[in-house]
Amino acid sequence: MNLAVVLVSPKTPGNIGAAARAMLNMGASDLRIVAPRCDYLDAQAVAMAVHAADLLRGARLYPTLREALADRDVTVGTSARLRADLPAPRHPAQVRPLVRAAAAPALVFGPEETGLINSDLEQCQVTVRVPTAEYASLNLAQAVLLVCYEFLQAQDEPPAYDRKTATREEMEAMYGHLHETMQLIGYTDAVRARHTLRLWRALLDRALMSSAESRLFRGFLRQVQWKVEDAARKLPGEAGPERQADREA
Structure with a gap:
């Protein structure tokens, strides 16, 4: 699957490296970073990436989320909170057929402290929330691992429909x-x-x-x-x- 993982304004090199490792674990290889607030190739990032160091070095940088998503046809945001005026987040498994049917899907993860802001989620067609206990805040790499698992572990499932959507x-x-x-x-x-x-x-x-x-x-x-x-x-x-x-x- 041509799945892109987009990290918006990440703050910690270690989180970026760990996210790259999580991607490699689940079979994703297209890492995109929007306006990072640190050196994503810092020694800590490379150390946390372990065998995903090449994936990390191949990451593409973008100044805005819009540019990072320009070639994607289905975009899935992540959020642990309900937002006014925006559709409620869904369970990742409910969104799996949509992602599987897409030609170029993307998963979008927000900054460690705040998650995605409303203007970021507006650019996503659907939002998912990983079901958790009362404490819902996940580490960035944990979130990448869990959501990628939900979408990539179902590769043998036939898509619910076959339709190319607009970018x-x-x-x-x-x-x-x-x-x-x-x-x-x-x-x-x-x-x-x-x-x-x-x-x-x-x-x-x-x-x-x-x-x-x-x-x-x-x-x-x-x-x-x-x-x-x-x-x-x-x-x-x-x-x-x-x-x-x-x-x-």
Whole structure:
């Protein structure tokens, strides 16, 4: 499976190395690190990686999560908390068919102290939570090991469906286009826009759009924008040819 593990702003070299080792244990090899706050090739990281040192050295660095997810078609965030305006986390086993059917899935893990923030989880189509006892906070490498195990140990299971979904870059571009259109037609304003867009993201991410479907939706948005702008040009008071001639007379 072409599974990427994305670590967002990790703080401790040892955690990064241990996460790489957990990936190797479970058969994942694509490590992506977003804005690390330490040297991910520090001696402690390499020591904790053990036999996964080559996997660690091959990690790719990205300045933003959006760039790290640009080529992924299904993105799974991790969280131990419920968030307002965001879908509740699901058990990893419930998400396994979705990940198995994807061509390029990604698992996203947040910083050690805080986990993923809301703006990170907005970029994920689904969120999972590892079931634990009352104390739910897991070490970063533990979380990587458990979630990778849930998805990669089921490799022999047939996927529930076979469908190539749009990349996250295509979906993010579509959401940017949707945001512009909502403001253009007065559907929302600057104060409510983020909350409203979260609701639309949740709805449209559940649809698992293909690339063609995301382009179809953006074509609809372009037509709406054109219609509004065309109507604005035709409003009374606009200087059309006849009205301009009347003024000059």
